[in-house]
Amino acid sequence: MSEVSVNTPKGHVEVKNFSLAYETIEGAVQAVTDTQIHVKPGEFVSIVGPSGCGKSTLLNAVAGFLKPTTGIVTVDGERVNGPSAERGMVFQQYSLFPWKTVRENVEFGLKMRGMPRSQRERAARTLLGLAGLEAFEKHYPERLSGGMKQRVGIVRALATGPKVLLLDEPFGALDAQTRVIMQQILTNMWQRLKISVLFVTHDIDEAIFLSDRVYCMTARPGSIKAEIPIPLERPRQQSMMMSSEFLALRRGLMSLIREESLKAMGGEISDMGLQGLNIELHGHSLADVI
Amino acid sequence: MPATALAEAGSAPAVVTPPTAPPSFGTLALRWYRLNRAGLRATAIGVISLLAFLLVWHLLTTYRVVFLVRFTNVPSPLAVYASFSKAIHDPKFLMHILLSCRRIFIGFSLAAIVGVPLGLIMGRFKLVHEIIFPVAEVLRPIPAIAWVPMAIMLWPTNEQSIVFITFLGSFFPILVNTLHGMSLVDPVLVRAAQCLGARERSIFREVYFPASLPHIFTGLTVGMGVAWVSLIAAEMISGQYGIGYFTWEAYSLVQYADIALGMIAIGVLGLGSSVLIRGAGRLVMPWSAK
Known part of the structure; x- marks a missing residue:
C-alpha cells in the first residue's frame, strides 16, 4: 500500500503560455489559446466552460496525449511529453478493458510496472475494498452498472499511485443520484490520497461542490475567462448546495458560462423576434399558417 | 427487488416470500423448463424440420418424381x-x-x-x-x-x-x-x-x-x-x-x-x-x- 497512501502532497501541475491548434485544409484552427493554469500539490481544481471550448483538449495535453502548439506543461517541474502512469486519467466513456475482470483491470498499471502477480493481486483487492467493490472483483465490466464501472475506472487510475488524477467529465453519463454518490466517493479518495486533481466538467454544481478552485473557459478558441476560488469548508455535505454561499458562487459561474455559451452558439438567441408573434396552430402545420 | 418495488408502490402488501424449504424435483424441473423454453422449442422444431426434409426426400425418390428436376436416379x-x-x-x-x-x-x-x-x-x-x-x-x-x-x-x-x-x-x-x-x-x-x-x-x-x-x-x-x-x-x-x-x-x-x-x-x-x-x-x- 506504500505506493498509494503517500502523505506528502505532490503533483504540482503548471500550464504556461499554452495554445493548441489543429491543422485543417482551411488552415490552422485555434482550439485553445493563451492559457495559464496551475494545480497546487493536493489541490482539487475544476475546469468548466461551454461545450467545444477546448477544456478536454487542455486536459488531454496535461495527460500527454496532445502536444501543445506553443507553451509548456510541467508536473513537479518536469516537462510532460507523452502519457505516463504519473498522471492517471478517468475518461467520460467507460474505458475498462472488457476482456479483463474488475480486479485485472485494477491490476493493469501494476502489471505494466512489473509487479509480481501475488503482490499486485493483494494491492488490487485492498483498493477494491476501499471502493466497496471487492464482491465484484471477478466480474467482467459488461455486467457492472455505469456507476460501478466508473468507480473501477477511478480505482484503476489510482492504483499506480499517480501524482495527479485527471478526470474528463467522468460522471456525465450517470443518473443524478449515482452522480452524487460518485462525487462523495471521489472526494473521500482525494482526501485520503492527498493527490492533485484536475477535473473537467460542464456541470457547475459539480465543479463548485468538489473543487478548491474553478477555472471558467471562454468559447472557442478557449482561454481562461475567470478563476474562482471556492472557499466552502470541508468536509462538504450535500445540504451545502442550498446555502446562500453556494448559490452565490453558482449564480456567478452561471452568468459567466451563459455569456460564453451564447457566443459559442453564434450570438444572442433571437427570442425577441418571436415576442410579437402569436400563432395558434390548431392542428395546422407552421408552413400552412405562414 | 420486485418485493421492495411492490412495497414502495404501496399497491399490494402481499410480499413475495422466498421459498424456505428446498424445492422438490418437480418444481426444479418446471423451473428449468420455464427458463429453457426458447431453447427447447428451437431444438424441437429443428428435429421436426430435419425429419420433414428426410420424409420429402424419401417421397420424391420412391415415386421418382419428374417435375423440372428429375429424381429418377437420385438415391433414397x-x-x-x-x-x-x-x-x-x-x-x-x-x-x-x-x-x-x-x-x-x-x-x-x-x-x-x-x-x-x-x-x-x-x-x-x-x-x-x-x-x-x-x-x-x-x-x-x-x-x-x-x-x-x-x-x-x-x-x-x-x-x-x-x-x-x-x-x-x-x-x-x-x-x-x-x-x-x-x-x-x-x-x-x-x-x-x-x-x-x-x-x-x-x-x-x-x-x-x-x-x-x-x-x-x-x-x-x-x-x-x-x-x-x-x-x-x-x-x-x-x-x-x-x-x-x-x-x-x-x-x-x-x-x-x-x-x-x-x-x-x-x-x-x-x-x-x-x-x-x-x-x-x-x-x-x-x-x-x-
Whole structure:
C-alpha cells in the first residue's frame, strides 16, 4: 500500500503560455489559446466552460496525449511529453478493458510496472475494498452498472499511485443520484490520497461542490475567462448546495458560462423576434399558417 | 427487488416470500423448463424440420418424381443409409475422410498462423499496410479454384497443391477480418492503457489483440467454410484421395448412393469444424460468453 497512501502532497501541475491548434485544409484552427493554469500539490481544481471550448483538449495535453502548439506543461517541474502512469486519467466513456475482470483491470498499471502477480493481486483487492467493490472483483465490466464501472475506472487510475488524477467529465453519463454518490466517493479518495486533481466538467454544481478552485473557459478558441476560488469548508455535505454561499458562487459561474455559451452558439438567441408573434396552430402545420 | 418495488408502490402488501424449504424435483424441473423454453422449442422444431426434409426426400425418390428436376436416379435416404453402414466399415472411406481432414487442418492452420499476425501487424503499422494491402486486394477476388492450375505448377506434389488451395481459401477471410477488428479497436482503451504505463508491446498484447479477437474468430469461422469449399473443388479436380474425390469418383462409377453419402459427409465435417471453432472462441473469450 506504500505506493498509494503517500502523505506528502505532490503533483504540482503548471500550464504556461499554452495554445493548441489543429491543422485543417482551411488552415490552422485555434482550439485553445493563451492559457495559464496551475494545480497546487493536493489541490482539487475544476475546469468548466461551454461545450467545444477546448477544456478536454487542455486536459488531454496535461495527460500527454496532445502536444501543445506553443507553451509548456510541467508536473513537479518536469516537462510532460507523452502519457505516463504519473498522471492517471478517468475518461467520460467507460474505458475498462472488457476482456479483463474488475480486479485485472485494477491490476493493469501494476502489471505494466512489473509487479509480481501475488503482490499486485493483494494491492488490487485492498483498493477494491476501499471502493466497496471487492464482491465484484471477478466480474467482467459488461455486467457492472455505469456507476460501478466508473468507480473501477477511478480505482484503476489510482492504483499506480499517480501524482495527479485527471478526470474528463467522468460522471456525465450517470443518473443524478449515482452522480452524487460518485462525487462523495471521489472526494473521500482525494482526501485520503492527498493527490492533485484536475477535473473537467460542464456541470457547475459539480465543479463548485468538489473543487478548491474553478477555472471558467471562454468559447472557442478557449482561454481562461475567470478563476474562482471556492472557499466552502470541508468536509462538504450535500445540504451545502442550498446555502446562500453556494448559490452565490453558482449564480456567478452561471452568468459567466451563459455569456460564453451564447457566443459559442453564434450570438444572442433571437427570442425577441418571436415576442410579437402569436400563432395558434390548431392542428395546422407552421408552413400552412405562414 | 420486485418485493421492495411492490412495497414502495404501496399497491399490494402481499410480499413475495422466498421459498424456505428446498424445492422438490418437480418444481426444479418446471423451473428449468420455464427458463429453457426458447431453447427447447428451437431444438424441437429443428428435429421436426430435419425429419420433414428426410420424409420429402424419401417421397420424391420412391415415386421418382419428374417435375423440372428429375429424381429418377437420385438415391433414397434408405439407400444412402445402406451405403453409409457399408462405408463405415470400409477403411478406404475412412481414409478419404481422414485425408481431407488432414488437408483442412494443415491448410487452415497455416492460414491462421500467417493471416492473424499479418493482420495485426498491418493494422498497427501503416507502412506494412500500405505495402501489403494493394497486393492482397488484387489476389483476394481470385477464387481458390482458379488457383488450381497455378498451384499444380507451383508445388512438386499434388498433396501440396491441394493444401495450398485450402490455405488460400481460408487465408483472405482471416486476414480481412483481423484487419477489420484492428480498425475497430476503441482508441480510448489504447489511451487508458498508455496512461497506466503501457508501452507499445504491452498495448499490442493487452489491448489490440484481445480487442480484435471477436473479429479474428469471425474470420476463422468464415475462413473454415471457404477452406472446405476450396478443398472439395481441388480434390474433385486434381485429387486422388479425399472426400471430394470420393464424391466425384462415385459419379464416374455410377454409385449414386455414394454421391449423396459424400455430400452429407462434407456437410457434417464442415458443420463439425465450425462448431469446434465456435467452442474455441468461447474458451478464449470468456468475457463475451452470454
